[in-house]
Amino acid sequence: MTAPAPTTLPAAPALRTLRTHREGPVLTVELNTPEQGNTVTDAVLDDLLTVLGDQDPAVRVLVLTGAGDDFCLGGDRTEFARHLAHDPTGAGIRVSGTKARRVCDALTANPAVTIARVHGKAIGAGLALALACDLRVGSEDATFRLPELALGLPTAWGGLLPRLISEVGAARVRELVLTGRSFTAAEAQSLSILQKVVPAQELDAAVAAWARPVVRRPQAALRVTKTLLNALSASARLADASALDAELMAAVVAELHHARATG
Template sequence: MPDTDTVSLDTEDDVATLTVSRPERLNALNVEVLEGLQTGIAEAEAADARTVVLRGAGDEAFVAGADIGYMQDLTTPEAQAYAELGHDVARSLETFPAPVVAAVDGYAFGGGCELALACDLRVASEDAVLGQTETDLGIVPGWGGTQRLPRLVGDETARRMIFLGERLDAEAAADADLVGEVVAAEAFDDRIDDLAGELAARPGFAVAAAKEAVNAAHEEPLTAGLATERRLWSGLFGTHDQREGMAAFLENREPEFQ
């Protein structure tokens, strides 16, 4: 477990749930929380979690953003260190060797939105509101929002969200492809559990390879990305899941993946 009262890690049936627990501060991200997330992500990987769920405690916020009280008097070197810590957490989510689901319930502003962007899938409750609101504070997104948001929602929408601090409710976020689905508040927890369980039941090596290949599409030129895909595809042959998946198909039965 992370050595902090502000982040908890619970693992059940190959699903690791990381919860930011500062509901009195709308789960704002200070150094302690970010370090707790780093530890929790590493422990989830060490436990071979096949899916990670990132969520916030309480019913008001996923993560309302970085801790403004902490940031207010930072020097430039201190701000650089804080930015690097946030980037490290986001990158750890992005490169985790299994799917990561952001369970967005309530506010996801600033750094909270950026952590959601680093996840593979985003599910919003009908009460969710998302935004890159940093220019309201005289700064810009500093944990990847300027880079990941345009890749997800397109240039025009990203510029409006970043320049104007536009906030999107759950339905608008879904229309913009910022979240993949919107769920009624009373059904939200069950849907997150169902989706995480479904992902965890998929063949682990194949899903990890698929995640690496899709990530490469955002980071490599086409020819390099295609080479990555060929390498990952070929490397799955001879694994238990490849043998079992194809045998089950040919035998007209359900596969039993490891």
């Protein structure tokens, strides 16, 4: 009798900007362009969508972190400039903004518990990625900033603003957005942007301490509880207009580009 042909498994997708590591039910996803400060580009967003879209249902905890000195220095402004050079109406920025919203929504709605492991700087889009996670731990030397307004941009990326207002409160968010000042990990914890702050050398231990009980929870109960938490959080954001983020960003950047070109 002829032996059956061996089954060929599909090859794992090639990731250009991320590094992943799996230990049982815990998947670590690392932003892996440290020479660029792990800035968020279209390639990063595409890779994140690939990983989150192909995620094994057996994953119970997903850890998001960054290689090198910083978690993430925000959006890549050179790529913004390339998008505008190609199409001054901002079409490329609109596409990128839509991807950003999909990535952040995929982190929030992920069936696994998502943990942001933050060190160094988390700026703009980097803060948005961390805030989309369920749990957020930062090193004592981590710093945060929302510089968009100083750059002539709206704070409209990945649904950041409604999430931030929901977690922190409108008055404090207004001050952070309008001043664009840097703030420390200790202040981030007082604002509930971080739930825990530890020395840098204890970050991995803090992540593991959260992951251990989570992986023992019954999977169905964990999934339903996350769905309930997300639904209740969303109900507090009835005026969430973040679906317009991509349009708003594209419109403002295109207008700014036009003003500079004609000025």
